[in-house]
Amino acid sequence: MTDTTTSDWRPFLLRWSEEWADSLPDDETRSVEDETARRERWLGLPAASEERIAAMERRLGQRMPPSYREFLAVSDGWRHAGGFVARLAGTTEASWHDNASGLAENFERYLDEDARPEGRREADIWRRGLQLDVESDATYVLLDPEDVGEDGEWAVYTWASWRAAPPERHADFRAFMRAMHREFHRLRAGHGDEGPVFVNGTTREKDALVARARTTALRGDWERALAMLDEAASYARPRAAGIGDQIRLLLGRTSRVSFGPAGRGPLYAVEQLPVLVADHAAHAYGDDSLAGTLRGADDDLVSLAHAMLDRMRDGTYRCTVAGPFGEAVERARELARWGDTDEAWRTLMDALPSWEPLEPDHVAPFGWVADPVLGPLLTPERGRELLSTPRGGWTGRPAEPAPRLDPDTLRWLAEPDPGGTRTSYRFVLVEGVRPEELPGLLADGDDAVLSAPMTRWEASHRSAHGRVAFSSRDDRALMAVGRAGPGWSFAFDGAPAPFDRHRFVSPAAAAAARAGTRAVVVWCGLRAGGGQPFFHLSVARDGTEQYAFTYQAGEVRRSGDIPRALEPDRFLSGREADATDAEGALLEAVSEEFGTRLPRHAIVRGRLHTFITRSWKRPPREGETYLVIRRNRDFARRDRDGRAGGGAPDSR
Incomplete structure (x- = not known):
């Protein structure tokens, strides 16, 4: 849905309603309204006439933005907008919030004369916003009549205190509703075996998008592939985030990398597990959290991870990969350990077309990043070069080589x-x-x-x-x-x-x-x-x-x-x-x-x-003094007579 018209709204809202109805367990207790909505497979209300919409605008003193207006012409309100808004306002329920919540003062408390425009807008929205939430889980939905785009659309702000985050901005009402549809999918997909199998037109469409994204990534078009994967991941499609994490890792966006639940296949053992363990070694304060990092890992896998962690810390861990690309990894490691990182990188890139995926969801070699010697080879520019190189048997446009990092002089x-x-x-x-x-x-x-x-x-x-x-x-x-x-x-x-x-x-x-x-x-x-x-x-x-x-x-x-x-x-x-x-x-x-x-x-x-x-110093001559400090139970004392006794420091 890209244009704000009733013909666009209706199929979108019908699909959402049908997906919601099909996702409900048969034995779930529901209100009369929800049971009617499930039976009729419609979360909306009767359409509002143009006269009804015009009357609303006279009451509020403002013409409504285009996407909200067209929505009302299809459904005069909405039930279950995402997971936390039980009912959205229609023509008779929308009203100016006028700081009814008292939240304006809370947000203004953190403003000063140097506050960003975004911060002032987040504070002012509580006084001027049009409130659309009627029933919700402490969640506010406000249309902002002063945050208006060139197309006449008003931005929508949502906020919930339990999220511990600033108000979230959506470009318009259409974008807000699409975000709520994604939220519905994420929450339903997370139910697992607690309800009906969550398969519908949207899930099949996004899973097909993941499959196309994988091929796109292997051809070297990583930017388009990542956009496709992020779209699918926003609907909680199970493979999308894991494949996208491979791309994010090679771009240096490691804070967003988790790879999902622990696996048992070669992709997890050879590529994902070493990367997660290496990140733990670099950033964790204690090793008790390692099991939590490896989401869903059993005791055997956690023990393997601890053994790998020990090798990384003592410098004996080595990345091993099978095939011709693995041979290039060994050559690159030998070059890198003596400082020739530019030649090591070129060795990896020259061998990349021969690389083969370990599993269908494998789109790039990345386990080498966990190797203490090879990992420092990676820079964002080099990551983009690797991701832009066709591989795994696919063809595409050759990548632009990343610039060399080492000058030819001192x-x-x-x-x-x-x-x-x-x-x-x-x-x-x-x-x-x-x-x-x-x-x-x-x-x-x-x-x-x-x-x-x-x-x-x-x-x-x-x-x-x-x-x-x-x-x-x-x-x-x-x-x-x-x-x-x-x-x-x-x-x-x-x-x-x-x-x-x-x-x-x-x-x-x-x-x-x-x-x-x-x-x-x-x-x-x-x-x-x-x-x-x-x-x-x-x-x-x-x-x-x-x-x-x-x-x-x-x-x-x-x-x-x-x-x-x-x-x-x-x-x-x-x-x-x-x-x-x-x-x-x-x-x-x-x-x-x-x-x-x-x-x-x-x-x-x-x-x-x-x-x-x-x-690099000659021994001291007669009469020359020097200082010797000996540590003993975390304190040092000066022994000015020059005798070394009892572990104390002496000055000579």
Whole structure:
């Protein structure tokens, strides 16, 4: 029904009435009026004549909006508009509300001089609205004579205190009645085995819409498919929301994703369950709620989910998919865990046409989002690319590739980061060495082992867990590792300790200890607050430092034969005010000199392997002091005589 005419209203109202009558249990107790309506299969009343409608308009002093007028010409009132309005007004019962409920003051209480127009309208509606609800479950229905569209239609506002939400706006009376028809369907469909099987023309029409939406989605037209699924879901068709959730998940709209009741098929086990468990791991405060997240799951399934949750938390969970697309998932994971997220994404997209659904309602691969390494690959732009790509044996228009996320240089480090927390950073670039070999060059003993891929926050939390002593004599860096361009690996620390020029020892020589290798060390704090801006560069080959310079306090200290391309005087004038402007140019010069880069997306948003290096400080000399703090029952005390006793901290 799109036009406001009596010919449109009648078939719509007749269908609604018949669906309502057929949905009633035979043994249900009903009023005389409802029993008559069931028997006659009509929820309406006799049509109002034009004279009757005109008399109503004279009484109210307003011409009624077109859709309500045409409705009255078919039925002079209505029973059971949705689930909470037992009777809607006709020509004799509609009246100005005139704040009879006293709700205007309640809504005005929350207004101030900066209130939005919508807020003022929601408060004023109680004084000027035309009330249409006659019998209801504490639900108000008001036509607004001052919220008028170009077509002369008045908006309809509905509100119920038990919904704990602002008044809901409907564009006109026709839109309101269609919303109430959908509400009727949602409530009846939820009755399950308590009443007659709820199958009718509308349910068959919406189920056919779901089937068409699935095909549309597989052809890559996800926007049209999602609109069709949302339409069907608004009538509570059982498959619509679950299929739509697959699309919403890949668009990043995770707050609306639930997939419906727990299942037992491969789609649930391989795709849906991991996503739900991963979301729980990321956002839940306690694991007791996991069973509630898995709606309808039995004890065995809940136990499986808890085991999966443990693997996700310790970094051992891996997404596994069968077939050629599953092989691409494995290749993409290997690329992503070393930071090459752009190439990992292209690997997935190149294999997507070979992907096959696990079940008829499966419209896109999405279980990989739960993989701790692969999940960070997803962005809204990439999600749209995946959804726009024809798959599952269907053809369609090729998708527009999402833009690459990683620049080809180091310059991005000089750009402001979200939250402005990256004011200092340091990294080591090593040529001819694989990322997994870096701990052997930069760490000792148990520290020379890579962790599972994790975020910077996770790595920091785990490295501090169980530690009882913290000393300022050492500067052992927690570094993420990965690939830094053809033939190069990196170790990166985005939150280093304060720079101490007098005790700093560059790890460049140790990183280049193997014959035929080069190492580059950069430590930048040109935007660091609370201290003097600084920049350090050192380069080593075959275990020997070749050249280095350190800028701080407007001075440059240098050693070795520095190439013209990296000459600090080209970038740093010696005046601190110019230091920040030089950061991007310095990083660009390092990139060009060595052909290196750092993967922005993996470092900022992804999960990478980490390890803890040897100290970047030399040992203290005679007479130099340092601080050691030892934790003991969540408090610390200073022992100024330098003795470490009883778990107390000492200052040296």
